Amino acid sequence: MSKLWKKLPWLLAAILLFIGWLMPTALPWALLLVVIAACLFLPRRGLIGPVELPAHDAFLPTEQVQWWYWTGHLFTDDGRRFGFEIVFFAFDSFVLFRDQLVQAAVTDVQGQRFSFEEFVEFHLPNRSKNGFNLSSGTSNQVTAIGGDGHDRLHAQVGDYVLDLELTATQAPALHYGGDAHPYRFGGYTYYYSRPKMQTTGTITIGGQSLQVTGNSWFDRQYGELYQAILQGWQWFAIELADNRQIMLFDFKGSDSSYEKSGSITDAQGQTVTLAAHEFQVTVLGQWTSPNTGCSYPSGWELEIRGEKFSVQPLVDDQELRAQHKLWVGPVYWEGACSVAGAVAGQAYVELNGYCRCPSRKVG
Numbered sequence: 001m002s003k004l005w006k007k008l009p010w011l012l013a014a015i016l017l018f019i020g021w022l023m024p025t026a027l028p029w030a031l032l033l034v035v036i037a038a039c040l041f042l043p044r045r046g047l048i049g050p051v052e053l054p055a056h057d058a059f060l061p062t063e064q065v066q067w068w069y070w071t072g073h074l075f076t077d078d079g080r081r082f083g084f085e086i087v088f089f090a091f092d093s094f095v096l097f098r099d100q101l102v103q104a105a106v107t108d109v110q111g112q113r114f115s116f117e118e119f120v121e122f123h124l125p126n127r128s129k130n131g132f133n134l135s136s137g138t139s140n141q142v143t144a145i146g147g148d149g150h151d152r153l154h155a156q157v158g159d160y161v162l163d164l165e166l167t168a169t170q171a172p173a174l175h176y177g178g179d180a181h182p183y184r185f186g187g188y189t190y191y192y193s194r195p196k197m198q199t200t201g202t203i204t205i206g207g208q209s210l211q212v213t214g215n216s217w218f219d220r221q222y223g224e225l226y227q228a229i230l231q232g233w234q235w236f237a238i239e240l241a242d243n244r245q246i247m248l249f250d251f252k253g254s255d256s257s258y259e260k261s262g263s264i265t266d267a268q269g270q271t272v273t274l275a276a277h278e279f280q281v282t283v284l285g286q287w288t289s290p291n292t293g294c295s296y297p298s299g300w301e302l303e304i305r306g307e308k309f310s311v312q313p314l315v316d317d318q319e320l321r322a323q324h325k326l327w328v329g330p331v332y333w334e335g336a337c338s339v340a341g342a343v344a345g346q347a348y349v350e351l352n353g354y355c356r357c358p359s360r361k362v363g
Contacts, residue, residue, distance in 0.1 A: 047180050051179075191220070195247070287317075307343070
C-alpha cells in the first residue's frame with residue numbers, strides 16, 4: 001500500500017496531462033493541477049533540525065542530495081594491503097532528476113592495481129526506519145545493508161569481490177556540531193561520520209578468497225549540495241596510530257568563496273571542530289592521468305595544530321573515469337594513502353573538481 005501511495009501523485013499527473021493532450025483547451029488547467037498535486041504530495045525541502053541518529057542513517061526524502069560513503073583499509077594475514085571505496089549517491093530534483101549513482105573501487109597496493117565500477121539506478125532508495133538497504137546492478141553487484149553502526153557491504157569490482165562486516169567502535173563524529181552548515185558559495189550540508197569501524201570479511205580475487213581485517217570510515221552527508229559538488233575540494237579522512245581520526249575539507253575557489261573545515265576525534269571518541277586557521281594543506285606534487293589528461297595534486301604536507309604530517313598515495317592512478325561505456329558521474333581521484341610525520345597512520349583522499357573535461361582516453 002505504501003508503494004502505491006508513493007506512485008499516486010505521478011499517476012494523477014499522468015492522467016491530468018493525458019486529459020490535457022486530448023482536450024487542448026483544458027491543458028492550462030491540467031498543468032495547474034499537476035503543480036498543485038506536486039506541492040501537496042512531494043516532501044518539503046529545507047532544514048530538518050540537527051542530526052538525529054540512527055534515524056538519519058535512513059534515506060531522507062526531504063533532502064535534495066545525499067550519500068552513504070565508505071572507504072577503508074584492509075589487510076590479509078600475510079600483510080597484503082587493499083583499499084576500498086563504496087558510495088551510494090541519491091539525487092532528487094523533483095520530476096526531472098530522481099536517481100542513484102553507485103560507485104565502487106578497490107586498490108590493490110601490492111599489485112599496484114586500481115579497479116572500479118559505476119552503476120546508475122533510475123529510482124530513489126526505499127525508505128526504512130533507522131537504517132538503509134541499498135543495492136545496484138542487475139545482480140546486486142553492489143549492496144549496503146545496515147545502520148546504527150552495523151553495516152554489511154558487498155561489491156563486485158572487476159576481478160575483485162568484497163564481502164565485509166563493519167562495526168562502529170566509538171560514537172559518531174557529528175561535524176559542525178551536528179547542525180546544518182551553510183556554505184559561503186551557496187547551499188548547506190548536514191554531515192556526520194563513523195570514522196572507526198572495525199572491519200572483517202573476505203576479498204576474492206579471481207576465485208581465490210582471502211580473509212581480511214582492517215578499519216573503515218563511513219560518511220553520511222545530505223542537504224543542498226549541488227553547489228559544493230561544482231565547487232570542488234580536497235577531502236582527507238586520516239586514521240592515526242594513536243587512535244585519533246582527522247577529517248579535513250579543503251574547498252577550491254576564489255578568495256571570496258574559499259573555505260575550509262575539519263574535525264579531530266580523540267582516542268576516547270570525542271570530536272571537536274577545527275577552525276580554518278588551525279590547519280594548513282600544502283600540495284607537494286602533481287600527477288597527470290594518462291587516461292584523461294587531467295592533473296591532480298599528489299602528495300601533501302598537512303600542519304594541524306602545530307603537528308606536521310606527510311600524506312602520499314599508495315598507488316598513483318586511483319582515478320575514477322569512463323572505461324568502455326558511458327560515464328555518468330564526475331571524473332575524480334580517490335585513493336588509499338600513507339601517513340607519516342608526527343604520528344604514522346593511513347588515509348583516504350578525495351580530489352573532486354580537478355577534471356572538468358569529459359572522461360576520455362587520450363593518446
